[in-house]
Structure formats: structure tokens, C-alpha cells
Amino acid sequence: MAEPRKTPLYAMHIKYGGKVIDFGGWALPVQYGAGIIQEHRTTREKAGLFDVSHMGEFRVTGQDPLGFIQRFTVNDIAKGAIGRCIYSPMCYPTGGVVDDLIVYRLGEKEYLIVVNAANIDKDWAWMSEVLKGFPGTNMVNESATTAELALQGPKAVAILQSLTKTDLLDIKYYHCLDNVTVAGRKTLVSRTGYTGEDGFEVFSAPADAEAIWEAIMAAGKPHGLIPVGLGARDTLRFEACMPLYGQELDAERTPLEAGLGRFVSFDKGDFIGRAALLGQNEKGLERKLVGIEMVGRGIPRHNYRVLDAEGAEDIGYVSTGSYCPSLERNLGLAYVPAAVAEEGRKVCVSIRDKAVEAVIVKVPFYKRQRPTKA
Amino acid sequence: MSAVSFPKDFKYTKTHEWIKVTGKTARVGLTNYAQDQLGEVVFVEMPEVGRTVKAGDIFGVVESVKAVSDSYSPAGGKVTKVNDKLSDSPELINQDPHGEGWLFEMELGDQAEADLANLMDQPAYERFQAEAGEH
Numbered sequence: 001m002a003e004p005r006k007t008p009l010y011a012m013h014i015k016y017g018g019k020v021i022d023f024g025g026w027a028l029p030v031q032y033g034a035g036i037i038q039e040h041r042t043t044r045e046k047a048g049l050f051d052v053s054h055m056g057e058f059r060v061t062g063q064d065p066l067g068f069i070q071r072f073t074v075n076d077i078a079k080g081a082i083g084r085c086i087y088s089p090m091c092y093p094t095g096g097v098v099d100d101l102i103v104y105r106l107g108e109k110e111y112l113i114v115v116n117a118a119n120i121d122k123d124w125a126w127m128s129e130v131l132k133g134f135p136g137t138n139m140v141n142e143s144a145t146t147a148e149l150a151l152q153g154p155k156a157v158a159i160l161q162s163l164t165k166t167d168l169l170d171i172k173y174y175h176c177l178d179n180v181t182v183a184g185r186k187t188l189v190s191r192t193g194y195t196g197e198d199g200f201e202v203f204s205a206p207a208d209a210e211a212i213w214e215a216i217m218a219a220g221k222p223h224g225l226i227p228v229g230l231g232a233r234d235t236l237r238f239e240a241c242m243p244l245y246g247q248e249l250d251a252e253r254t255p256l257e258a259g260l261g262r263f264v265s266f267d268k269g270d271f272i273g274r275a276a277l278l279g280q281n282e283k284g285l286e287r288k289l290v291g292i293e294m295v296g297r298g299i300p301r302h303n304y305r306v307l308d309a310e311g312a313e314d315i316g317y318v319s320t321g322s323y324c325p326s327l328e329r330n331l332g333l334a335y336v337p338a339a340v341a342e343e344g345r346k347v348c349v350s351i352r353d354k355a356v357e358a359v360i361v362k363v364p365f366y367k368r369q370r371p372t373k374a
Numbered sequence: 375m376s377a378v379s380f381p382k383d384f385k386y387t388k389t390h391e392w393i394k395v396t397g398k399t400a401r402v403g404l405t406n407y408a409q410d411q412l413g414e415v416v417f418v419e420m421p422e423v424g425r426t427v428k429a430g431d432i433f434g435v436v437e438s439v440k441a442v443s444d445s446y447s448p449a450g451g452k453v454t455k456v457n458d459k460l461s462d463s464p465e466l467i468n469q470d471p472h473g474e475g476w477l478f479e480m481e482l483g484d485q486a487e488a489d490l491a492n493l494m495d496q497p498a499y500e501r502f503q504a505e506a507g508e509h
Contacts, residue, residue: 037414037440068425292458297461299417299437323416323439330417352419352435 007053009205010146016227026054029229036231040325043195043236047153048228049216056120056143058113063136065111065145069103073241074255076265080105085174085190088257088263092275095280096251099123103177116245117314121190136204147209151216152199155223158309160200162219182239183215196240196366239324246332247302247319254281259289259350288341291363299323300349309346311355323324378406381472385490386499393448403476404467407503413438415464420456421478429489449489451480
């Protein structure tokens with residue numbers, strides 16, 4: 001097996017006691033010394049710092065970047081003024097999902113697309129095919145030359161603000177600002193994240209990443225900031241019911257089934273997957289993603305089967321399941337037939353060949369309080 | 375890894391369980407190495423009292439946030455008691471794996487002597503887990 005790739009922040013993972021694993025070809029910490037539960041709770045209550053440099057970044061410029069991006073996204077990118085970030089699934093003609101991504105509008109005709117690490121090559125190939133229909137529009141893969149870290153949690157604003165003269169409150173939720181000087185280094189800052197908390201993602205040159213990380217760690221110390229690994233990153237996004245590609249989303253599931261209908265804009269004109277999604281929308285969904293909570297003892301896990309209330313018939317599967325550190329409940333996201341997808345409905349989860357009782361519950365499991373409109 | 379030492383009067387399995395024998399009965403748990411590898415334990419599935427297990431049988435499951443791990447009985451016998459505290463406080467396995475975090479007690483079976491002879495003593499396990507930790 002090939003040696004896993006190191007991010008520009010690898011030395012920081014070692015320095016801060018990260019338990020480094022091979023995560024889809026990347027050497028990244030599953031946790032640091034505090035452990036997954038503490039890292040999760042600290043992010044919710046104070047702040048957490050994450051290395052997300054493995055994520056992919058494609059820059060699109062030239063003649064018609066908007067037309068090009070509109071073609072492979074399902075959300076309406078045209079509604080984004082400069083400085084907006086827009087989330088969108090990217091679909092196959094079947095409506096199945098290639099990946100989910102965020103489009104950053106950096107200029108009149110300049111966009112940055114942030115994609116999942118595991119899908120960089122697949123996405124690049126897919127988008128490059130689409131790009132053939134847009135002569136004069138260019139796309140550059142900047143994944144290897146971009147470091148990214150995420151500062152998340154209620155103290156994120158205070159911490160990052162102490163390192164920049166830019167007024168961060170001017171960067172609203174799902175907005176971004178380029179050329180922000182953070183700790184003396186040039187960065188792109190966005191008010192985005194994958195935890196369900198307020199916070200920022202900071203993009204920089206790889207050579208600047210360590211200095212930015214250390215400056216944030218130092219500035220965050222009085223606020224209780226700790227570094228957070230992939231384990232808590234997953235439980236945080238899961239509690240907030242943010243989808244993960246490969247679990248909630250894949251080539252077999254559509255954004256409509258995944259409950260992402262609000263990110264599908266049928267009005268924006270034609271796009272790849274539109275006909276299939278429109279057909280599914282008109283026909284009605286056969287299957288839906290729901291939240292489940294265990295009633296019996298057990299933790300639902302990825303790919304466990306979901307059974308009917310009697311524990312007899314196989315009706316679906318768990319896409320993600322976990323003990324939830326902030327809620328202290330054993331919860332899951334599961335695909336079930338639309339006919340049973342209603343709150344309060346009893347189902348069972350097959351755990352080690354035993355039917356364990358569960359109930360369909362509301363999503364998202366966790367939603368942060370928004371004390372100030374910032 | 376925290377500096378918890380492995381008790382000298384325990385025997386150890388290659389799957390990182392320990393057993394402490396007192397006459398015809400024994401207490402079983404996970405080693406400090408096992409709990410460290412697993413991370414924070416959030417769920418424990420115990421054997422039923424009265425169940426008969428053979429050495430090497432899966433007697434239960436221990437789950438951390440990210441991992442599901444089967445536990446194997448170090449010796450054959452009949453389960454006489456389980457550690458009820460673990461259903462509400464599974465973290466005892468992390469906090470005190472060789473003490474308060476024990477899993478179950480058993481009455482040793484007829485094969486016990488042979489079963490125990492297959493296990494590692496403390497110095498052997500100390501080396502074994504040190505080598506395992508390097509991979």
C-alpha cells in the first residue's frame with residue numbers, strides 16, 4: 001500500500017499528540033489527546049481547530065465560468081453575488097450524486113469550487129468532461145497547493161478576529177472574503193464549516209499553514225480552543241445532519257431522497273440530472289433519508305440494515321449512526337421507504353442479527369442557538 | 375499511552391483481554407492496551423448470566439465512538455455475574471480497565487487449566503502489546 005500523503009499541517013498533528021491514521025490515502029489525526037468526545041463537546045461549547053487541507057479546490061476563470069458551473073451543479077449558482085458561498089450536490093444524468101461541493105464566488109468571473117478529498121480525481125474528470133462544452137473557460141486543480149483549516153465553535157469569531165484587522169462580522173454566514181491577512185499571512189476566509197457551529201474556513205498557501213495554525217492555537221488558548229480530529233469532525237457533522245459523501249450521498253441516491261431538495265433549483269435552466277430529478281419529484285420519492293433514535297440498547301452503524309417494526313422485513317439501511325456526544329443519544333440517519341418515513345414511526349435496526357427497536361425522529365438532531373444575527 | 379501497568383497476577387490473551395483467577399472463579403476484563411486502542415467506550419454488550427462460554431468464544435461487544443470490537447473469553451466456564459455499572463458508565467473501561475472496568479465473572483470449566491496454560495503471563499503480555507503498539 002502506498003504511503004499516505006501528508007498535509008502541510010502534518011507536523012502539527014504530531015506536535016499536538018494526534019493519533020494519525022490513513023484516511024483514504026491521507027495521514028490525518030482521528031483524534032488528539034483530548035479524545036473524540038471531549039473534542040466534540042469543546043467545539044460545541046468553545047472552539048475547535050481542524051486541518052482540512054485534504055479537501056480539493058478547483059479554480060474556474062475565463063469566458064463563462066458561471067455557465068459551466070451551472071451545468072454540473074443542481075443549485076442555482078447565479079443567485080450568488082461576489083463573496084457568496086453556495087452549497088450544491090453535483091449529479092449524474094441519473095440524478096445520482098457525483099459529489100457535493102461548495103462554490104465560492106471570488107470575482108465577476110472567478111470561482112473556487114471546494115470538493116471532497118476522496119472525490120478529487122473523480123470530480124476533476126467529471127467536470128473536465130463538462131468543460132469541453134465551454135471553450136474559453138478554464139479550470140485549475142489547486143488542491144495540492146492549497147492548505148485549509150477550519151476554526152469552529154462559538155468562540156471562533158473572537159479567536160480569529162484577534163488575528164486580523166478585517167472585520168469578520170462583515171463576512172456573513174456562507175459568505176467569503178479573499179485576501180484577508182490572518183496572522184500576517186494572506187488567506188481566503190469563509191464563514192462555513194462542517195460542524196453545525198458558527199465558524200470559519202481559512203485557505204492559505206501550504207507554506208503559511210503552520211504559522212496560521214500556531215497563531216490560532218495561541219490566540220485560542222484563553223478561549224479553551226483545542227485541536228480536533230476526524231473522529232469528532234464526523235460526529236459533529238452527523239449531529240447537525242450534514243450529509244457525508246459515501247454514506248448519505250452516492251451514485252445510487254439522489255439529493256431529493258437525501259432531503260436536499262432545497263438545494264435543487266429546477267428553475268435555473270437545464271443542468272445535468274435535471275430530467276431525472278424532475279421525474280422523481282413528480283412521481284414522488286420511493287425512499288427517504290430519516291433520523292432514527294434507538295429505543296433498545298445498541299448503536300446503529302453505517303450499513304446496518306433497517307427492519308420493519310416487527311423486526312421481520314428488511315426495509316432499508318443506516319447511512320450513518322453513532323453515539324452523539326452532545327446529545328448523549330444513540331442516533332442514526334437511515335434510508336427507508338417513503339411510506340414509513342414519518343416521525344414517531346417504529347422500526348428496528350438489525351444489530352448483530354438481533355432486531356433492536358428504534359423510532360423515527362426529527363432532523364437535524366442538533367441545531368445551534370443563534371444568539372446574535374452576525 | 376498512559377502509564378498503567380499490567381497486573382502480575384493476571385493472565386492475558388492475544389486479543390487483549392485479561393483474566394484474574396481466584397480458586398475456581400475468575401474475573402475478565404479488557405487490558406489497558408485494548409481500551410487505549412478503542413478510544414472512549416460508549417457501549418458494552420455483556421453476556422447473559424448463566425451462559426456457558428468456551429475459551430476463544432465471543433462473549434460480548436465493546437463499542438467506542440468509532441469502533442465496534444468483539445471480546446473473546448480467555449477461558450471456558452459459566453458466566454456468574456456481569457459488571458452492571460458498565461451499562462450506565464461504560465467509560466469505567468477507559469478509566470480503570472484492570473479494576474472497576476471489569477466485564478464479567480465466571481465459574482471456570484473443566485478445561486480451565488489447559489485454557490489458562492495457553493495464555494500469556496504479565497512479562498510476555500508486556501512485550502506482546504509493546505510490539506503490537508508499534509504497528
